Amino acid sequence: MSLPFKFLPFLFILFFSSSLAIPLSYNVLSFGARPDGRTDSVKSFLAAWAKACGSAEAAIIYVPPGRYLLRNVVFQGQCKNNDITIRIDGTLVAPADYHVIGNAENWILFEHVSGVSINGGVLDGQGAGLWACKKSDNSNCPSGATTLRFSNSNNVVINGLASVDSQMFHIVINGCNDVKVQGVKVSAAGDSPNTDGIHVQSSIGVTILDSKIGTGDDCVSVGPGATNLWIENVACGPGHGISIGSLGKEQQEAGVQNVTVTSVTFTGTQNGVRIKSWGRTSSGFARNILFQHALMNNVDNPIIIDQNYCPDNENCPGQASRVKISNVIYQDIHGTSATEVGVKLDCSSKNPCTGISLEDVKLVYKNQPAEASCTNADGSASGFILPNSCLKT
Secondary structure, eight states: OOGGGGHHHHHHHHHHHHHOOOOEEEEGGGTTTEEEEEOOOOOHHHHHHHHHHHSSEEEEEEEEEEEOOOSEEEEEEESSSSOOEEESSSSOOOOOOOTTTTTTSEEEEEOOBSSEESOOOOOOOOHHHHHHHTTTOOOTOOOEEEEEEESEEEEEESSOOEEOSSSSOOOEEEOOEEEESSSEEEOTTTTTOOOOOOESSOOOEEEEEEEEEEESSSSSEEOTEEEEEEEEEEEOOOSOEEEEEOOSSSSSSEEEEEEEEEEEEEESSSSEEEEESSSOOOSSSEEEEEEEEEEEEEEEEEEEEEEEEGGGGGTTTTOOOOOOEEEEEEEEEEEEEEEEEEEEEEESSSOEEEEEEEEEEEETTTTOOOOEEEEEEEEEEEEEEEEOOOOOO
16 A cells, blocks of 8 residues: 655655764763863763763764863773764863872773774873883882773774873774774873873774874884784874884784885984884794885984894893794885984894895985994895895895
8 A cells, every 4th residue: 555645755854864863962061070170070971971882873972172180981882882972172181190090001991892983182191290200210100001092992083182191101002993093193201201102902904194193102103913004194203213013022922914104204203113022032923014105304213123122131131032024115215314323124033034125215314324234134125225235135
């Protein structure tokens, strides 16, 4: 039986409106959050999260302008929908007393979530007090908290976020699939300890784009188990550069593979593009790595492989790294080195680097060609190469 014509427009409107359903919106102020920078708003943020996570429809959590004090907080999945946007127009502030979250490992943790996006906002870790404690050699300093961690999560977007003065790492992606980090700004003092900008480990399909990172440690660090990682248009400095590693800390360890670092700029950093591994036995590896279109501005070690990493000479002196480094391409790397040696490839005596390729590299030191140093490194060079290649062919 066909419906009367008069019902058809109603059905069309119903269908059209349902297909363009506006996501449910939850304002943290409605749950009691106070934008005064003094009142702990964790319960209010968790209440908004519970509503958004429990909704079967797409949801938005809105954080209006203001400063919101948060102790350490966990936003736990799994949720009833895969489309939650957290729109931040304000600043989330960690407690000024670093002891409050200093032993919590994470300040803001998202775990077992899917389809979560963070848009905008500032995360202020207020880490300067803890840095000072660590520099004073006080043995009672807490280890410090990572500002923002996504763990065991999928389809995550972090867009336009600023992270300042983290106690430890700023952003950590761990055990995740399909993560996009775009337009972020990360900043901490150049002498702040262990304040890595973005750390990726045990994750597949992470993309980092159009970001500016300056810290006291690596701008981007890549840990074991990172696969299909793409880093593009990142400005790094101050800091320790973009580092794959350290690898090989554990005897049984996942490898790193299929990494592209392209269109990046390093200014006044300790390193440019670096691969480092502990000088001891491990099943770890790094392979299929492309460093491409990199500009070095007064960088101490523009191109470096260090397979004799042994902090404080503990648990590794006299040993050789077993981490296998292979198929690494350095393409269109140019600029100025702050030291005489612009290319240093210090590979393992027990497991030499193989398949290293230098293509169109030009590095100078005080307006003269920089030097190159290679140990146990096999590969080839092509195009314009300065300094002259020291690779075994």
